[in-house]
Amino acid sequence: MIIDGKTYPYANARRVEDLKVEHLMICAKCHLPQLKYAEDSVAVELAKLVLSAAEGDEKALEKVKQLNINCLICHQEVAIVHKWRDGFVDRSAVYGKTEGFHPDPKYGKLKKSPIIDRAVFCGQCHGLGPNFEFPHPSQCATAYGSYLHAYIPSGGTKTCQDCHMREDNLGHFMPAYRDKRMAKKAVDYSVEVIPYSYLHKPGVYHNKARVVVKMTNKAGHRIPDG
Amino acid sequence: MTPDGKKVFEDYKVYMPMAAGWDRDNRMMFGADRKTGYMVDTSLQPGKTVKEVVEIPFPEGVKKMKVSVRLWYLPTSPAENLDQLEEDEDKFLFFAEEKEVSLP
Numbered sequence: 001m002i003i004d005g006k007t008y009p010y011a012n013a014r015r016v017e018d019l020k021v022e023h024l025m026i027c028a029k030c031h032l033p034q035l036k037y038a039e040d041s042v043a044v045e046l047a048k049l050v051l052s053a054a055e056g057d058e059k060a061l062e063k064v065k066q067l068n069i070n071c072l073i074c075h076q077e078v079a080i081v082h083k084w085r086d087g088f089v090d091r092s093a094v095y096g097k098t099e100g101f102h103p104d105p106k107y108g109k110l111k112k113s114p115i116i117d118r119a120v121f122c123g124q125c126h127g128l129g130p131n132f133e134f135p136h137p138s139q140c141a142t143a144y145g146s147y148l149h150a151y152i153p154s155g156g157t158k159t160c161q162d163c164h165m166r167e168d169n170l171g172h173f174m175p176a177y178r179d180k181r182m183a184k185k186a187v188d189y190s191v192e193v194i195p196y197s198y199l200h201k202p203g204v205y206h207n208k209a210r211v212v213v214k215m216t217n218k219a220g221h222r223i224p225d226g
Numbered sequence: 227m228t229p230d231g232k233k234v235f236e237d238y239k240v241y242m243p244m245a246a247g248w249d250r251d252n253r254m255m256f257g258a259d260r261k262t263g264y265m266v267d268t269s270l271q272p273g274k275t276v277k278e279v280v281e282i283p284f285p286e287g288v289k290k291m292k293v294s295v296r297l298w299y300l301p302t303s304p305a306e307n308l309d310q311l312e313e314d315e316d317k318f319l320f321f322a323e324e325k326e327v328s329l330p
Binding site: 026136151154156187191213218221222 | 243258262271273274275280281282295297299301320328330
């Protein structure tokens with residue numbers, strides 16, 4: 001879509017070869033944050049791979065699948081939100097809830113992220129709304145925005161990690177709508193039905209079933225959102 | 227549905243936030259590159275209860291019906307194709323309830 005020349009005529013991209021990292025970052029900010037460290041040639045390579053995969057190239061699809069939000073994204077890249085207060089990310093460390101030793105030859109230090117178990121940590125990607133920092137803003141997930149501006153004002157007290165990790169020992173699985181436990185937790189409901197006969201005019205009744213459905217959202221954000 | 231299995235009424239409602247493409251013209255669009263904000267939001271809000279009332283007429287001569295209510299989560303597909311979607315792949319059931327209703 002970027003390269004069709006009509007939808008985004010000022011994107012400076014008319015062919016796949018024109019694509020730069022900045023074009024992909026409107027999505028990669030959250031879907032592949034590590035891309036920001038790559039050269040523009042990588043953006044072209046990735047775009048070609050994705051297009052091939054979309055056209056049915058199984059090998060291309062397998063390569064694309066290797067790109068993911070891995071441990072280092074959460075446990076290093078986005079582990080520090082308040083950099084002026086807590087410092088910038090130490091690239092030789094992984095971050096968690098405590099300090100100590102991490103048994104890895106490259107990342108031997110375990111450092112503490114003060115917010116790794118707070119909603120703001122997840123909110124970095126699970127979004128407030130438009131990403132205005134880009135010349136062309138994108139908007140995907142807005143769950144954190146809903147959490148801040150609807151759930152918290154309604155009296156909510158839980159964090160993302162409470163519902164999606166701690167409860168039911170969900171851990172790093174972090175399920176959402178695909179998991180029946182989460183679906184059950186998310187919505188309370190009731191269905192009541194009453195038959196009745198409506199007197200339309202003298203001697204004429206219309207028989208009806210009146211169905212009343214009530215649904216209460218018990219999640220920490222609008223449903224649906226992401 | 228009547229006792230002989232005939233479907234006599236069907237309806238659905240969609241709950242979701244809707245964004246206008248590039249925030250103009252009030253025309254809903256999908257795609258992260260096209261959304262900046264929401265123009266209409268019918269989604270289920272945290273802590274809030276939504277009440278829906280549907281009145282289903284009994285067909286002539288029918289005194290008993292079975293009423294089915296379902297809440298589905300559809301990540302990518304339109305609601306009108308519901309029967310063709312694969313459960314736990316394209317559609318995810320949040321709840322299902324069936325009630326029998328009879329005229330006195």
